[in-house]
Amino acid sequence: MSNKQNLLTNIPTSIPNEIFETIISTPNIKIERIISKGHKSEPDFWYDQDKSEWIMIVKGEARLQFEDKSIYLTPGDYLNIAAHQKHRVDWMTPEEETIWLTVFY
Amino acid sequence: MSNKQNLLTNIPTSIPNEIFETIISTPNIKIERIISKGHKSEPDFWYDQDKSEWIMIVKGEARLQFEDKSIYLTPGDYLNIAAHQKHRVDWMTPEEETIWLTVFY
Numbered sequence: 001m002s003n004k005q006n007l008l009t010n011i012p013t014s015i016p017n018e019i020f021e022t023i024i025s026t027p028n029i030k031i032e033r034i035i036s037k038g039h040k041s042e043p044d045f046w047y048d049q050d051k052s053e054w055i056m057i058v059k060g061e062a063r064l065q066f067e068d069k070s071i072y073l074t075p076g077d078y079l080n081i082a083a084h085q086k087h088r089v090d091w092m093t094p095e096e097e098t099i100w101l102t103v104f105y
Numbered sequence: 106m107s108n109k110q111n112l113l114t115n116i117p118t119s120i121p122n123e124i125f126e127t128i129i130s131t132p133n134i135k136i137e138r139i140i141s142k143g144h145k146s147e148p149d150f151w152y153d154q155d156k157s158e159w160i161m162i163v164k165g166e167a168r169l170q171f172e173d174k175s176i177y178l179t180p181g182d183y184l185n186i187a188a189h190q191k192h193r194v195d196w197m198t199p200e201e202e203t204i205w206l207t208v209f210y
Contacts, residue, residue: 003176003184004176004178004182004183004184005182005183005184006181006182006183007161007181007182007183008180008181009181023159023183024159024185024208024210026210028133028134028210029133029134029208029210031159031208054128054129054136056112056206058181071108071109073109075113076111076112076113076114076163077109077110077111077112078109078110078111078112078128079108079109079110080129101161101206103129103134103136103208105129105131105133105134
């Protein structure tokens with residue numbers, strides 16, 4: 001058994017690029033922590049993923065853009081993104097780190 | 106696409122029994138929210154599960170007992186429990202709800 005870890009700790013003081021940490025990885029799923037601070041997708045960039053992705057914001061604030069709407073997310077908010085559903089990160093708060101929990105499945 | 110939901114809201118005022126809510130369910134994974142308040146496993150009961158389980162405490166406090174140790178968990182703490190690794194809930198705070206996020210895989 002692994003020992004406990006904490007999703008809210010071990011945050012670097014400087015986050016020039018988003019940090020992707022794999023928590024669990026099997027052929028069927030990947031659980032990841034993403035640490036961001038004010039990052040957003042390039043203007044014309046859209047994620048178009050082969051896997052479904054369940055995301056939750058654990059800390060911070062973000063706005064995800066879809067082709068038909070934008071969704072503002074605060075801690076505890078979660079969302080399921082179907083495979084190939086195009087999306088991008090429109091905005092994240094510059095005031096603090098935004099910590100994401102994602103499950104690809 | 107599903108609309109956003111929040112893991113910390115829609116908590117009943119009375120929780121006589123633990124509440125298990127399925128968030129995502131496919132043949133490969135199940136993501137669940139568990140809402141508890143001061144519940145614990147029966148004295149001789151041990152979970153012995155066919156699937157691996159990744160758990161995180163989102164709110165509250167709990168102590169999980171394994172055959173060789175106990176682990177105290179507070180918000181953000183997470184743990185991977187291998188399939189058939191026996192465990193039980195030894196204690197949960199009676200002071201507030203404990204909200205668990207679990208991924209069976």
